Amino acid sequence: xxxxxxxxxxxKKIGVLSEDLSSVIDLSSIAPAQDSMAAFLRGGSxxxxxxxxxxxxxxxIPLNKVTLLAPISDPQKILCIGQxxxxxxxxxxxxIPERVILFAKYATAISNPMGDILIPEVSDKIDYEAExxxxxxxxxxxxxxxxxxxxVVGYMCANDVTARDIxxxxxxWTRGKSPDTFFPIGPYxxxxxxxxxPGNLDIILTLNNKVMQSSNTSNLIFKIPYLISxxxxxxxxxxxxxxxxxxxxxxxxxxxxxxFLKSGDEVEVTIPGVGSLKNGVA
Numbered sequence: 001x002x003x004x005x006x007x008x009x010x011x012k013k014i015g016v017l018s019e020d021l022s023s024v025i026d027l028s029s030i031a032p033a034q035d036s037m038a039a040f041l042r043g044g045s046x047x048x049x050x051x052x053x054x055x056x057x058x059x060x061i062p063l064n065k066v067t068l069l070a071p072i073s074d075p076q077k078i079l080c081i082g083q084x085x086x087x088x089x090x091x092x093x094x095x096i097p098e099r100v101i102l103f104a105k106y107a108t109a110i111s112n113p114m115g116d117i118l119i120p121e122v123s124d125k126i127d128y129e130a131e132x133x134x135x136x137x138x139x140x141x142x143x144x145x146x147x148x149x150x151x152v153v154g155y156m157c158a159n160d161v162t163a164r165d166i167x168x169x170x171x172x173w174t175r176g177k178s179p180d181t182f183f184p185i186g187p188y189x190x191x192x193x194x195x196x197x198p199g200n201l202d203i204i205l206t207l208n209n210k211v212m213q214s215s216n217t218s219n220l221i222f223k224i225p226y227l228i229s230x231x232x233x234x235x236x237x238x239x240x241x242x243x244x245x246x247x248x249x250x251x252x253x254x255x256x257x258x259x260f261l262k263s264g265d266e267v268e269v270t271i272p273g274v275g276s277l278k279n280g281v282a
Contacts, residue, residue, distance in 0.1 A: 001052055002188040002275075003154065005035055005069040008061065012069065014040050015061075016051045017188060023060035027051055037072045037189070038240025041137050041153055048137075048153070048191070070110045071156060071189045072135065077241045078105040078183065079231060080131075080160060082173070084246025085219045091249040100222050100230055103173045105160070105183050105244075113187035116282040117161055119263065120179045126261040126281075129160035129247035130205035130213045130269040132198065134224055135189050136241040141232050148228035151237060154189040155198060157269045157277035158244050159205075164253045164260070184269075184279045185242070195273055198224055203248060204270045207259070215248030 002017040006024055012035035015024040030050045033039040040047055082101035083089055089096055111117060119126055137153025160183065167176030195201070198217060205213035222230070227243060252259035261267065265281040 001048070001055070001191045001194070003037065003051070003071060003191065004188045005037055005071055005073065006066040007069060008066050016055055017063070018055060018060055021063065023062050024066055025054050025058045025060055027054065030054075036074055038074050038076070038238075041135075041239035044138070068114070068187050069112045070185050071187075072185065072240050072242060073107065073110060075107060075240045075242045076238045077235070078107065078109070078244065079241065080105055080177070080244040081222065081227060081246040084221050085215060085248040086221060087215055087219055087249030088247055088251070089221075091251070091254045096221055100227065102231070103177060106178045108180055109178045109183040111181040111184040111279065113184065113277055114279065115181065115184065116280045117184065117261065117267070118179075118181045118282055119261065120163065123163035123165050123179070124260070125164040125253070125258075127162045127164050127252045128205055128207065128212070128261060128267050129162060129251055130203050131158040131160050131244045131247050132201060132203060132217055132271055132274065133158035133185060134198070134228075134243040134245060136237045136243070137239055139236060139238050141236040143229050143232040143237070145225045145229040148225035149192070151228060152192055152224070153239070154191040155195055155274050156185050156189055157187075157271050157275050158242075159184045159267065159269050159277060159279065160244055160247060161261075184277055186277055187275050190274050201271050201273060205250070206268045206270070208266055212252070212259070213248050213250035215250075217245070219248060220245060
């Protein structure tokens with residue numbers, strides 16, 4: 001399934017896409033909070049089974065009559081992994097990290113599919129980072145690595161937009177990673193049954209239709225099951241939490257000359273089988 005949040009006029013709702021992706025089915029009748037995906041996921045397998053049933057039984061709304069929103073607007077946590085692709089380490093002339101490099105973004109950084117990435121006045125070195133995002137569906141603490149994937153409900157495209165000048169001047173990453181609109185996600189959550197192997201997915205980013213990043217999640221240094229187990233040793237992972245797994249080589253700051261986002265640009269993250277996330281820059 002492909003789970004979405006969408007607006008239909010003034011209302012924001014939870015929905016699921018039809019199998020041909022041409023329409024959306026309103027899940028408000030089974031959503032405990034009208035537009036909270038995290039609350040919907042807390043309903044567990046019962047909500048997912050009802051959503052699957054409703055695809056064939058309920059009234060479909062043409063997709064061109066609604067606006068898709070970020071699939072999750074209220075995660076308790078956005079957990080991000082730095083330097084987690086071998087090709088990204090190579091372009092920085094950095095050794096392969098021996099331990100997970102963890103940082104966080106805030107929910108106010110979330111941006112909608114087709115929404116604009118807004119350049120803040122305090123920065124002029126804005127970079128793109130294509131990423132595969134993992135969505136937690138089942139809560140857990142101290143999760144064994146061999147059971148980690150049972151806690152995943154699905155996957156999204158993400159763009160870990162970064163203000164490189166702020167990141168460098170601060171000496172740590174939080175402020176440079178979390179300006180408003182700096183975490184576009186979507187356009188939907190693809191449930192795990194539709195992704196055969198998240199450890200073998202092509203990941204591509206284009207800037208104004210030019211390929212800038214092209215890699216595969218097989219190049220991840222720390223794999224998804226390990227990351228889930230590692231993180232859960234110190235924190236409870238909750239439904240709706242987002243784990244953004246890192247970006248491959250090809251980011252703008254390490255190009256010669258460097259390439260940074262500017263107003264009028266269009267950036268697109270594509271992960272075949274997961275989706276395509278397009279955003280403007282303003």
